[in-house]
Amino acid sequence: MATTDGSLLSAEMSNEDALYEQLLLQAAKEMQYQLPTAPESKQIRPQPGFCVKTKTKNSGKVFINVCKSDQIPPPPDLSEESLVALLESDDPSGYRIPMSLGEPHAEIDNSGNGCTAYDIVINSKFYNKILNNKLFMEFFLTIGFEGLENKYNLELSREWRMLKNRKFLGSITEQNIRTKSKPVIQELESSALNAGSCSNPLISEVERSTCVEPEFTIVAEPADEHPSFLVAEISLPKVDLARSLLLDLGEDRIVLWARPDLYHLDIYIPYNIVQEESGSQFNRKTRVLTITMPVQPA
Template sequence: MSESLEGLNLSGDEIKRISDAMKDEKFRKLFVEYAEELSDPENRRLYEEELSRLENERGMDITFVNPTPGYVLKTSLNGEQKAFINICQSDKIDKPSGKREKESGKNGLMWYLPHSFAPPREDLDKNGQKCQVYDVVFHPDTYRMAESNQRFKKLVEDTALDGIEKQFAAKLDRKNLKRPNMKFKGTPTATVIRTKSQNGTPNTENEFLKKLPNPYEDKVAPKKVSENKIVEEKNKRNSESSETKVSGPTVPKYSIIHRSELDLQEYTNNQANKKSTRPKELVVTIQLPLLKSAASADLDIFEKRLVLESKQPAAYKLDIMLPYPVNDEEGSAKFDKTKHSLIVTLPVIPVPDKLDEELTTSNIESEGTDMLKDSVVENKPLIEKLVSIIPSNSIIYQKPDFSFTQDTETVNFVINVKNISRDSLTTDFPTPYSIHLKFLSLGSGGFPMNYSLYIEFDEDCQIAEDHCSVDVSTTALVLLILKSKESRREWNGFKAGVDVNSLEVR
């Protein structure tokens, strides 16, 4: 008994009381009678009549929408858990309508698809895991047209998905949309549409009605869904342009945790006990809500990169750079079936002993963050010493965080990296439409970080190399690029990466 109540979030005392009550034959008999009374259509009709009369006295008209099951869409919600969307029908919803319109010189058919949403509810999938369920109700004519026309069916489904994301601030995975062989997830439940009454005025003398909370301000039709009502709205969609282009696999959610051993000696003032800020392990957790196991996923680990890809039963692809070099031969991975997540543990390659020795003897005090900043600004030998320790052919670069603005004449990049060494900064123009920056920075732990940023514009976006400037401060680097005279206009964008082989569109 207690196992079947796990999903109800009950306390141990509540579970015990329910279990004891179900052992009583008299209680079981009363419970069955209560359940039959709730499911009796006549009792439901009386309840709806009484509720309609009560709402009418408050100046509101209500319409009960009893959804007729249709079919189900299955996907994931916010990249974390499963979600089911029930596509239903009811004659209480307005009929669809369409009209011919001309846009961009082409004739098209503009459709109006009235529909309603029920508030999302929590349910369990067949494995007993929690999931979210949404009901979207259309008129039967809309449903019949969707059954006979695949393009119209796509329009109906896009309308449902767009509405759910807008009304409930949800993010649905459209790239892994499935259609399981089921007509409805859960039990169909009637919901209501409340509108301001056109006949009569509210009864303001009834003291009981005054105490009841008004569901809407100024007694107007609701614009948002709450716990006990749904909203009917007309969604304007163009049948020729509504097909959402969904291509490529979904990028799953992930997190990276830096894990290290804690030693109390690290918190003393003895410099001999100071260790590098580099962690011992990286723990990468990847959310895969539509996978049942890791058997269908391919995982590749490189020294500075992690790649995961699956095609069935859901298409996922994750390709990320790791913040530290790892030992790709000694890592481990396990799949958590309860959370539908893959946990990858990767040992980090330690800092070279020579660099550890140099950093330990550099007399950097525990409160020496300001000292490090001064050494960067004043070009003291500390940076030069650290640069000379690391062979140039073994440097591992990472891409810095940056922001980007432009006008018709200039492009401005702000690179958000602190304590940049001016002496380490190099600027190169590989092509007339690209620029490559390299520099070194000292973190607060005294560990040098090497950065590289390769920026490439379109070929017709030429750079005036002689008029570009770089300004370095203690908190950031500002790169000002002057556009050549023949290229002075708004540029469409650019590609950026660590080098020319790792460029990504921005």
């Protein structure tokens, strides 16, 4: 349910103005059913790299095909010394690796037994880097395992083995990747509200499922004239970490997914926002996602 509350930004609104803003936002929200909801994407055909064998909590065999493509953007360049310092810090999640996580596909292993395989596609240059650096390899596989666990509700063993004579299990298929960037969600311990940047988007596929729409509030500031910015607060009580969230901001649209299959929000707003100056933060204590969106002048 969408509401407006000027008190969140110390703005005073008359009952008439508040009712007008509420009706305007509600009408904009209802427009979502008139437009397509699929994210902008394109197809890529990755090249095989190497195959890793691991298992699930129930000892089921799992194979992970690590593939490469120039269509996936590389992560920020980082030295081994910087990665060590990052891993020793309180927040190692600051370094993000763009990757595309493919759908699971059933395969047959060398013993003739059934198993499940997943494909992870990364940038070709970064692929070469992890092949030549054990620390980056371990770090990448940790991130990749966590990504598969979040997306498909898995529990994977961190014990893995790279296959010597097989680059890929199964057959290579095309994958859809996003062509539109989205803001990075900053994870906070406090409820501070600051605008962030969106320089390191994660790339992954998203499918619509039985997600529920979370409760949210959108506030305009100032409330009694064309606003300078909007603040959306989205309640996500079932979400623990920011990395399970996927956020897209359009000029007049907010699209949010919370994996695995927890929440989905797709709403239109009655103003055009400045996407590149918008920011988002997730408060782990309150489990509220705050999105700050500067508004284009009237």
